[in-house]
Amino acid sequence: MDQLNFIFTKNSFHIDEAKDSAWAELFKENKYAALYELGFKNNLKGLTPSAFYLYQLSQKFIEVLSRSPELEVAREETIIELSDDDLDYLMSMIPFAIGTEYINERWIKNNIKHLNEQFKKDMTSYKGTAQMYLQEKSQDLKAAKRxxxxxxxxxxxxxxxxxxxxxxxxxxxxxxxxxxxxxxxxxxxxxxxxxxxxxxxxxxxxxxxxxxxxxxxxxxxxxxxxxxxxxxxxxxxxxxxxxxxxxxxxxxxxxxxKKYSSVKINVNIGEKKPSLLGFESILSAQPSLIVNGHALSKKEISELLKMEEGLGWLKGQWVEINHNKLQQLLEQMEKYDGTITLKEALTKTYISDEDNVDVDLGVQISNGKWLRETLGQLKNPSKIRNKAKPKYLKATLRPYQKNGYNWLNQMNDLGFGACLADDMGLGKTIQVISFLEKMYENNKESHVLLIVPASLLGNWSKEIDKFAPRMTYHILHGKTNILDEDCFATITTYGMALRNEYLQERVWDCLILDEAQAIKNPATKQTKAIKKIPSKMRIAMTGTPIENDLSNLWSLFDFLNKGLLGSATDFKNYTKKVQAHPEYITKLKMMVSPFILRRLKTDKSIISDLPDKMEITEHVDLSKRQIVLYRKEVEKAEDLILESEGMERRGVVLGLLTRLKQICNHPDQFIHDTNFNPKDSGKYAMLKKLCETIYEKRERVLVFTQYKEMCEPLSDYLESIFHKKGYIIHGGIPAKKRTEIVEKFNNEDEYVPYIVLSLKAAGTGLNLTAANHVIHFDRWWNPAVENQASDRAYRIGQTKEVFVHKLVSNGTIEEKINQIIESKQELAESILATGQEKWITEMDTKELLDLFRLDV
Incomplete structure (x- = not known):
């Protein structure tokens, strides 16, 4: 069981990765029968977080079952319903694992119902007593008496x-x-x-x-x-x-x-706003004795000490009176009187959504007015007062994006590092650009450093030009190796940040990491170099669920808010204790949640803000090899275009179009090689970036290409990303085989990560609603055909938001035609009437040469 991982789905769960073949086979054969039997095993150690949670769920069911006084009488008709306390316990123990956003009380009740059905099936055929049944399952179990x-x-x-x-x-x-x-x-x-x-x-x-x-x-x-x-x-x-x-x-x-009758110490932290903000903020700590949330006066404490031990009536309620404990609490109050820094409060897990109770010590920590309101705003950005939108921002933010913009500004005001971890496709980039434009508006002398993967340099450049055209920036990459002191924003890559130590010589006003999972390994030179760059504010952007690996979480927070999670050794020791003390997960979530803003496509509040189908243009840069080949082909064809006429000219143009599109896909498609080195294609880099995030959430994707010969190379590359083979559908796949592929792909209980489809073969008749991502690897330039392909995922039966990613190579024929289609709706309609690419051949020579020329 120690290597068994599970993915949580909307209603259930299924195996993700399994190295323990015995249990894996049992779960594959009948997952609820296996889960039911798992609950009878005692003190299982070393389970993965997802397996441990399911183990707890099953054990809770069996615990409640065995304590049911009706069991011996009702037998297989026993219906188990968890109490509110049991539900609260299982909700508080939700692990850091894939798909846990689906776990709520409804999900828990549904899976308890399945376990109940498994018990009924088992008990119906059992001839002995309930006591005998439980003893056979586990010698430690005893059936409750009646x-x-x-x-x-x-x-x-x-x-x-x-x-x-x-x-x-x-x-x-x-x-x-x-x-x-x-x-x-x-x-x-x-x-x-x-x-x-x-x-x-x-x-x-x-x-x-x-x-x-x-x-x-x-x-x-x-x-x-x-x-x-x-x-x-x-x-x-x-x-x-x-x-x-x-x-x-x-x-x-x-x-x-609920222990409401117990006298406790309540320490109220952060009643008033501190004079200086940040992790070193000095917060007041004011202790008092309370019963059920009511503070006791000195007179009432004196009365308690005079009462006989046992139960006493005070302030309209029963109070447990223990003179020895009361004296200890009075002595301990001095220990909690004074001040504490915000970092100390957080690292000691003093701060929580609700009161954090130390049962053994009888100490309860509560957040004072300022701290309660501040943390409440950070965990629910809709409560933050609206920050005025930047005057020259050329974008309309969706409601949840406005909340994200407000949250980033609030985090900056408070001096906290922020992790913007919205699901892929929800617009992290535009939220950060809005924040930066506001910073630029307030102080044009500020200096911001953005570190991004090389494949996203072009994307950031395009987005800033589009949404914040006044913002000054420069790209530090390749031969450009000198800082432009006059620019507000410097955009560079992780590789450049490692090589150029001079980035550490300035205190930046803001340091932003895109695809921040690049620093998940704290031991690498790259991570160490980036953490050395000084800055007043830090933002980490990631669409990957950072909580899937707790060591990743530590490294990220070591960058954002150093010291919050202690040293790497401290944190490792803490996570080892999680199975023995599952409540540690709850404390960890409380500690980090104010600094992570993660909105999911599954959130009802987000879904209401989104169109049913989100279309996103992903800009990619050509590799050096692609640039050389592209320019060479254009140069060869220029004279032919100038010299030819009529059908010959049309043939020259269409032939060049095909060759350039092949080069934009991958040079090896153009030269008919079988190597397909990912480094030689900008689209392969973007495909990896998108699919790594899709894989982290175990979501599913359809990848469309108009070229049958690209199906196999794409499938091979996707297999290396998803660590599992998907399927291919093209014109050569028989109808019966297609039906089998569709059934397997749509089966929730088995993870099939992708299907590569040729655009024409996938045009009609396929219902692939298990996918919520569609990637158009190359462009058909016929909106109707592309939409028809996208609708394989977005159609009746789809319960998830669908994100359509269209890959466009910067400076190429792809980008220029994409701009034409997006800006001229009447041209898009004429394409439908005349066919895919024939309209391009009708352009005059100057327009054609401008269209084909590479602008990089």
Whole structure:
């Protein structure tokens, strides 16, 4: 089990990667039968986070099942419903794993229902008792007895303020499970001494441990309702663990279960805004004694110390009185009085969404007014006051993008590093450009450094030119190796950042990393070099779920907010303890959540802001080899275009178009080689960037090409990215085989990452709604044909947002024709009437030569 990984889906889960073949086969054969059996295994160690969560889910089901007093009577008809506490526990234990955004109370209940069905199937054919069944599954399990102890408040009686009743589970005349007072058992089993003794045997166990129960048995009071004093009630409440260990279920007041009756120290941190902002901010820490959220005055504390130990009535509620503990709490209050830095508060997990309770010490930490409001805004950016949009920004932000823009500005104001981790396709780039344009508007003397993958240099340049044309920037890459001191923004690559140490000599106003997973390995020279670059504000952009690997999370936060997660050794030791103390996951999430803004395509609030189909143009730069070949082909064809006429000229143009499109795809397609080195194609680099993120979320993608000969090379390359082979559909694939591929691709229980499709073969009849990404590797330049292909994913039955990525090579025929089609709708319509590329051949010679010329 230690190498078994799972992916969580909208309603269920399935195996991701499996090296443990025995358990893998069981889960593949029947995942719920395997999960049910897994829950009976004791103290499994070394599980992956996803497997450990499912193990906890199954164990919780079996725990509740075994403690159900109706089990012996209802047998296979037992229906398990988790309590609110059980649901809260499983919600708080959600791991860092793929697809956990789908886990909510509905998801948990649905999977508990499947486990219940598995139990019913198993128990229906079992001939023995429920006790025997559980013992065969695990010797440590005991079925709960059929008896309940009920303790309730009796507010009308001041002398006996509590009432006690023992009941048992049985069936009525209509075969329904009912709970009857214990005295009815004497009547029901008056002719069956063995059944009666078996039912009451657990009472003897309890009587040996608890004198009060022994007394009730001797007098016979146990078979009737009993009035209790507060001291008798206190004796029973303290004995609940021993009673339930004997198989008797206890129902007691909520204030005892939730420990509301306990006196605790509350430390209120950050009531007022500190004078200086940042991780070294000095926050006030003010301790007080509280009961159920109410602060106690000195007079009330004095009253408690005078009361008899047990249960006392104070401020309209019952309070547990323990003089020794109360004295200890009073002594500890001095320890918490004073100040604390924000970093110290966070690293000690003082700060949380709700009160963070240390049960053993009786210490509760709460956020003061300023800190509570600030963290609330960071975790819910819609609460942040709107920042005025930059005056010269040429973009309309969607509502969630406005929230992201506001959040980045707030993080900058507070002096915190920020991780913008929205799903791919939701527009991280435009949010950051909006933030930078605002920074530029406020102070044109500021200096910002953007570090991006080389394949995205062109994309950033195009986006800034389009949305923030006034912003000054320069690209530091290749032979351009000197900083332009007059420019607001410097855009460079990870490789250049490693080689050019002079970037470390200036304190930048903002340092931004795109595709920040590039620094996930803290040991590499590249990561170390980038972390040395000083800056006032840091932003990490990533569409990859950073939480999938906790070591990645540490490295990212070591860049953003150094020291927040401690040293690498401290953090490694912390994560090792997660299985023994699952609540550590909750604390970790609380600690990092204010600094990560991650909106998902599955969020209802985001879906409402999005069109049904998002179309994104991905700009890519040609490789050096592509540039040489492209220019050479254009030069060879120029004279032919000038000299030819009519059909000959049309043939020359169409032939050149085909060759240039092949070069834009990959030089080896053009020269008919089989090597297809990824480094020789800008599109291969972009394809890797997109598909790595798709793989991290185990989403599925359709990759379209108009060239059948590109299907195999693309499939081979995608297999290296997804670590798993997908499928190919082109004109040579028989109809029956296509149907089989579609069924396998749409099967939620098996991950098929991709299908490569030739555009014409995939035009009609295929329903591939498991995919929520479509990539047009090359362009057909016929919007109707491209849309028809995209609609293989976006059609009836699609429950996810579909993102259509169109790859366009910068400075080439692809970009120029794309601009023409986007800017002239009437031309796009004429294309539909005249056919794919014939309209290009009708251009005059000057227009043609300008169209073909490479502008890089």
């Amino acid at each position: 008896i309940y102890f009920h303790l309730v408040e009796n507010e009308e009686d001041t002398e006996f303020p509590f009432a006690f009743l023992a009941t048992y589970a049985t069936k009525d005349v209509e075969n329904r499970i009912v709970h009857m007072p214990l005295k009815h058992a004497l009547i029901e089993y008056k002719n069956d001494q063995k059944q009666l003794l078996d039912l009451l045997s657990c009472l003897n166990d309890v009587a040996q441990k608890i004198g009060l129960i022994a007394k009730f048995m001797e007098t016979g009071d146990l078979f009737h309702p009993i009035r209790l004093t507060s001291q008798e009630a206190y004796t029973l409440l303290k004995s609940v663990p021993d009673i339930e260990a004997s198989g008797i279920k206890c129902r007691v007041p909520n204030w005892w279960k």
